[in-house]
Amino acid sequence: MTECNQSSFGFEACGSRDIVARFDGGTISSDGGSLLLRETDKRLNLLARLAGCFLDARNQDLVEHSVLEMVSQRVYGLALGYEDLNDHEQLRTDPLFAILSGRQELDKPLAGKSTLNRLELGTGERDRYKKITFWKEGVDDLLVSLFLESHSRPPEEIVLDVDTTDLPLHGRQEGRFFHGYYDEYCYLPLYVFCGEQVLCARLRESNHDASFGCVAEIARMVAQIRGAWPAVRIILRGDSGFCRNELMSWCEDHAVDFVFGLARNQRLRRTIGAQMQAATQQWNETGKPARVFTEFQYQTRKRKKGGWRQQRRVVAKAEHIDGKENPRFVVTSLAAEQWAGKRLYEELYCARGDMENRIKEQFSLFADRVSAETMRANQLRLYLSAMAYVLVSGLRRMGLKATELAQAQVSTIRTKLLKIGAQIRVTARKVWVSMASSYPWQDLYRQVWANLRC
Numbered sequence: 466m467t468e469c470n471q472s473s474f475g476f477e478a479c480g481s482r483d484i485v486a487r488f489d490g491g492t493i494s495s496d497g498g499s500l501l502l503r504e505t506d507k508r509l510n511l512l513a514r515l516a517g518c519f520l521d522a523r524n525q526d527l528v529e530h531s532v533l534e535m536v537s538q539r540v541y542g543l544a545l546g547y548e549d550l551n552d553h554e555q556l557r558t559d560p561l562f563a564i565l566s567g568r569q570e571l572d573k574p575l576a577g578k579s580t581l582n583r584l585e586l587g588t589g590e591r592d593r594y595k596k597i598t599f600w601k602e603g604v605d606d607l608l609v610s611l612f613l614e615s616h617s618r619p620p621e622e623i624v625l626d627v628d629t630t631d632l633p634l635h636g637r638q639e640g641r642f643f644h645g646y647y648d649e650y651c652y653l654p655l656y657v658f659c660g661e662q663v664l665c666a667r668l669r670e671s672n673h674d675a676s677f678g679c680v681a682e683i684a685r686m687v688a689q690i691r692g693a694w695p696a697v698r699i700i701l702r703g704d705s706g707f708c709r710n711e712l713m714s715w716c717e718d719h720a721v722d723f724v725f726g727l728a729r730n731q732r733l734r735r736t737i738g739a740q741m742q743a744a745t746q747q748w749n750e751t752g753k754p755a756r757v758f759t760e761f762q763y764q765t766r767k768r769k770k771g772g773w774r775q776q777r778r779v780v781a782k783a784e785h786i787d788g789k790e791n792p793r794f795v796v797t798s799l800a801a802e803q804w805a806g807k808r809l810y811e812e813l814y815c816a817r818g819d820m821e822n823r824i825k826e827q828f829s830l831f832a833d834r835v836s837a838e839t840m841r842a843n844q845l846r847l848y849l850s851a852m853a854y855v856l857v858s859g860l861r862r863m864g865l866k867a868t869e870l871a872q873a874q875v876s877t878i879r880t881k882l883l884k885i886g887a888q889i890r891v892t893a894r895k896v897w898v899s900m901a902s903s904y905p906w907q908d909l910y911r912q913v914w915a916n917l918r919c
Contacts, residue, residue, distance in 0.1 A: 490888070494561045496545050497887030497900040498910065503565050504917045505860040509611065512537045515852055518603035520589070522596040530576040532597060535584050536849075537566040538575055543853035546879055548831035550578040560889050564896060571891050585842045604848050605665070609689045611855055612662045615862065619694040624813075625686070626658045626820040627703040629675045632668075632833045640840045642672040652835055654847060655682060658823050661858055666827075666851040668835070668844040675706030680715050687721060700724065700799070702817045708796055710765075710773050717798060724814050727779060727794035734792060736761060740783035741790060748785040757783045758806040763796070780806040826875040830854050864913040881906055882913065 476484040506512050516533035556562050557575035566575055587598035631651040634641050643650050657665035665682055687699060701716055705726035716723045740757040747755035763779040765772040777796050784791040795814050832850040835843040857875050865871050870878060885904050890897040
């Protein structure tokens, strides 16, 4: 019996024209805009320094795929929407990916899924197959260094946002625990941002308080920041999960200001009883949400169970909305002369909500892909996702300034600017990337290219 492989695919005609599809277009990539990411990396010098955070114990005379090449392959893949190592079985033959990864021989394939998997699973111990491991402290320092380098001059003040999120687990990964609040088995990573820039991405088990390990991480970052900017004023901002005596006391001892949410209790509610009554009366009269702000000195009573070592300033918002009370409290080291209660809550504390958008962008870059067996391997995946974010965020900051996508999310930048169909032709002297003539944002592409080249 004769076996035939169909090479042409007919579809319903368009008017008088037949429609025939074939796989004969040659070397075509859907990532024509990715060269802008490559240009961004040249400005940041990101991937070369990230590769320097790895220890390679392989016999270099027998190495075919360098650490820099493999790390670049993974980070660019995440930035372009390829979350799985299996995707690289096809991507490894894409000459555009070879260019991104810094490979000189464009006709030779990049690392496959098995090689990349061994890169992620290295533990630093002697192993016949997994001889590459990463230096955690090096990656941590690199994230802060990239933030420092993004400023042409030291700022007078910076605000560090600290928050956590859940990364669901669907297997038997190391450090797997059930979290009652999220109602699932998960990890509980700690993130620290300053504006749009990430300074920390620490993977943690979920059987701890949200503030677990915060003091050590903040101390490390503050020391590195002040080593470069001795006079900078630092404000630490977070929700009530980080309102802990240990963290606040450290901030007070090291001249770091803070503003944290404070969980409600009956004692706090009684303290603002008059203001709450006034807000309720306003709502009854106008039918519109009513807010009354007040402040007072407050100290928790149970010293042995994490109570506060001293009185601290608390700003309260007594609010009545939709027919019910909605009181909110924040504790701060900032003086009333600098930040009046209403302004402190509405302008400073509530601005931390933008960090939620930054965390959502981590999911767009597959930070939740923590399916490796060990926490160390999953920490590396979290780092790679964070570095992909640094790359796209750098493109947004330097290339997309003063454009319609200057405030766009990572997923929007990927869809509109990076995913461009292109035909790739490799000659002896040039690589021709012929992008689709019908691409609708050509003017934007030209402006981004010019911004990155200036």
